[in-house]
Amino acid sequence: MKEKIKVMFVCSKKQKQKTITRTLDELIEIEAPDVYNFINVYSRENVIEQVNKHRPKIIFLSQNKSINTLELVKKIKSMHPSIVVFVILSDMLDDEQKTIDEYMAAGAYKCYFSALVLDTLVHDMYVALNLE
Numbered sequence: 001m002k003e004k005i006k007v008m009f010v011c012s013k014k015q016k017q018k019t020i021t022r023t024l025d026e027l028i029e030i031e032a033p034d035v036y037n038f039i040n041v042y043s044r045e046n047v048i049e050q051v052n053k054h055r056p057k058i059i060f061l062s063q064n065k066s067i068n069t070l071e072l073v074k075k076i077k078s079m080h081p082s083i084v085v086f087v088i089l090s091d092m093l094d095d096e097q098k099t100i101d102e103y104m105a106a107g108a109y110k111c112y113f114s115a116l117v118l119d120t121l122v123h124d125m126y127v128a129l130n131l132e
Contacts, residue, residue, distance in 0.1 A: 004037035005129065006054055010072075011062035012043050032122070043067045051076060051083070058125055062088045070106055077107030084128040086121075087111045 029038075041050045043066045051059065059076060063069045073085050087108045089099060100111045109128050112121065 002034070005035055005058070006037050006039060006056040007058045007060070007125070008039045008041055008051065008054060008056040009060045009062070010041045010043055010047055010067075011060075012064045012066055036125075047072060048075060048079070051080065055080075056083060057129060058084045058086065060086045060088060063090050070102055073103060073106040073108050081107075084109045084125075086124070086128075089113050 039050075039054050039056060041047055043062075043064055047067065061069050061072060069087060073087065076083055076085060085108045087103050087110075089096075089103075089111055090113075103111050110124055
């Protein structure tokens with residue numbers, strides 16, 4: 001049996017209850033149950049330690065107040081350049097394009113806003129890993 005691709009989602013516990021995490025997990029289970037292994041990490045945990053422990057291929061970072069998401073992208077990409085990092089941004093940003101540019105320059109693969117389309121996100125995961 002082929003090993004599943006590890007996908008890590010980093011968010012706060014409050015975001016987990018309110019955001020796409022549960023829905024994304026369910027969609028992955030329906031669309032590709034033999035492809036992905038979904039791992040939740042809460043932003044108050046040592047995220048880098050969890051990245052080193054689990055060695056995911058993809059990480060979703062949900063922007064929140066308890067972590068500096070931009071610095072985390074930089075650190076992850078400097079330590080593990082092959083990890084694909086997706087960032088989910090708040091819908092209320094002062095300068096959306098500047099924020100996206102900063103994340104992309106830091107090594108993010110793609111940025112989304114919280115009102116994203118889950119099918120698009122799963123498609124982007126396939127493309128990022130050259131599975132199509």
